[in-house]
Amino acid sequence: MKTSIFSLFFILICIGLHAEDGHKLWLRAQSTSTVNVECSKQSPIIEIAKIELQNMWQGKAGHTVVLKLAKTKKLQGDGFLLSENQIESNTEAGLLYGAFEMLRKQQTQSSDFNGIFNPSYDLRILNHWDNLDGTIERGYAGQSIFWHPGSEAFKVTQEDKKRWTEYARANASIGINGTVLNNVNASPKILTPEYLNRVREIADILRPYGIQTYLAVNFASPSVIGGLSTSDPLNQEVVAWWKNKVNEIYKLIPDFGGFLVKANSEGQPGPQNFGRTHADGANMMADALKAQGGIVMWRAFVYNPSDEDRAKQAYSEFMPLDGTFSDNVIVQVKNGPIDFQPREPFSPLFGAMKGTGVMPEFQITQEYLGHSVHMVFLATMWEEVLNSDTFQEGKGSTVARCTDGSIFKQKYSAIAGVSNVGSDINWCGHHFAQANWYAFGRLAWDNTLTSEQIADEWVKLTFGKVSNTEDDADFVKAIKELMLDSREAAVDYMMPLGLHHIFAAHHHYGPGPWWAPSGMRKDWTPPYYHRADSLGIGFNRTTSGSNAVSQYHQPLSQQFNDPETCPEKYLLWFHHLPWDYKMKSGRTLWDELCFHYDSGVQKVRGFQKIWDKSESYVDTERFAAVQKKLREQSLNAQEWKDACLLYFQQFNQLPIPYDLERPVNKLEDLIEKDEKQIREGRRN
Structure with missing residues (x-):
């Protein structure tokens, strides 16, 4: 069942006003005057663009804005041409993105209203x-806002539709045009009829906001749910099974985007x-997907x-395969070669795979950066x-130019972010974590934007x-500087x-440089690193050493x-150095580590x-x-x-510089705290 224009309008009205609990995200503005919005064509997407302009208009009263569909060669994909009186695009989705850009410029009091705004990435x-x-x-x-346990698993409520609509609206406001609804550690059940019907319901809500629906799939699905004896990709029965499943999906979801696959990784x-x-x-x-226009995002x-x-x-696994992937396959590469660490050098696969579509994968949720407790603005990491x-x-x-089509003319350019969205009233657990969702969308649209x-x-x-005083500008400046310093502070007090x-083990939250139980894989323990x-x-x-530099x-x-x-x-990423190695500051390596750790603590107190x-x-x-x-x-x-300092001190027996604050915790107490959290399953 398609969502009607009237249903969409009703849902938008029923979103309602909340207290300042963060639920409205960055979409808090209400119109201060009226605006006339004209368009010669009608559709659900265009109707939403009109409603958004009318509901959040901050410009001149009685002003007229024309939404114009055209075939302009200067515009690419969902790009749009913006002026004070008109939004022009080759696509309906582009008109919606243009409407949000016009409103953003009004609300941030930007004077730069005219220009062409093309997206850096298609997807x-x-x-x-x-x-x-x-x-x-x-x-x-x-x-999850998409999936419910037990008897509620397949029931779609009005509350579900309301939340999905709010989610779609937030994504559209920052140019996100695709969503993978389920975990990369995918259950084969996602491809069963009951779940696909729920996917159809979600897709119907997302579609009028220009968002395509994708699914993460389990490679063994043909044998697990399909009744086959194998999932061998060269087996003709397996090939036929996937083609039939794809046809089944497209009958339910005509604009289905494709599959995300995690294969031969972590079990x-x-x-x-x-x-x-x-x-x-x-x-x-x-x-199986090509005839329908679908893609495969294959994680590296x-x-x-x-x-x-x-x-x-x-790099060792994928570089020998460069040039052998179909043109509707995009290899999805994490920003660094390990795993979303607070800081890593970029993955050497970027730019090296010249004959294969490659897309960056960033992590918006802060698995390794303090979860939803620590304030860490990730735009600075992604910009880096x-x-x-x-x-x-x-x-x-640059990594940006190697992945956005500027250098290598891959069929699709794409970028992905691991979402930090959940059912909490403020969506992200921390009010400032919303900034990372926002920042990902903005960088995905324009990878030349600065974190500032x-x-x-x-x-x-x-x-x-609050008012039109200089105090407001001081507030914005102070909070902005806090955000821009936050990631470097986290790197300093962590690694x-x-x-x-x-x-620490499993939960990836607190420190655990000591953790190395017997029998555990070495590359799952901190001493390995x-x-x-x-x-x-x-x-x-x-x-x-390992010669990773050669990549x-x-x-x-x-x-x-x-x-x-x-x-x-990146010094200790690539080098094992003596504790007394002389740093550029003139300090020894040990003293420099101490100063960084202390600096991180002092920054957070600031x-x-x-x-x-x-x-x-x-x-x-x-x-x-x-607070x-x-x-x-x-x-x-x-x-x-x-x-970290007390643990490393066991090896070097060196004093912490006397002009720094002393540790206030005992190492044995911190180890016991970590072990207790593991026993209790906390922060998993």
């Missing part, structure tokens, strides 16, 4: 790691179970229990990655103006100078290989002071909620500093 997709029982893997904002089945390659598996699925997050450096394994120069086609071959531009927009849209993956001993610390990935193009491989030229932010000063500019409910989170973050930062 701008959220990946939801939502399980069919309603839980969310690595989600920290409540239950998930894949083509290698049958002696086939990733290309064999991906191409078989791609062939793979690693096996072996002696090879885990940071090298994705996108602007990193791969040198694959000479200077200026995005933060400025978000603060103004989310907290609004500075290239340290990585030294989290920090390699601390009496001589020094760090992972030797140079030519004398990067010159001059990077040479630069990373020499500790004197390696950027200090965030508390900045936020407390903002009390008169923020509503009581959100002010208190953020509480910052208090816990400050305590956590102290634990990170104390745990």
